[in-house]
Amino acid sequence: MLKVRVMGTKNDIVWFQKILQRHPKIEVMEFSELYTNKGTNKYYRAYAEVQKSNVKSNK
8 A cells, every 4th residue: 555645736636636546556545635735825735545456455
């Protein structure tokens, strides 16, 4: 599993989230809400947990 921080505009983050969710080899375990970055109103961040789609969960 990977934990990924994504930073960009709201539109960029939503665009990338859709790409991750549609990719056949990636399973998105969790994708957080958008958080504002300090010092700017333009850029945001979000956090994702992803893994290969063929990996069995140990939970």
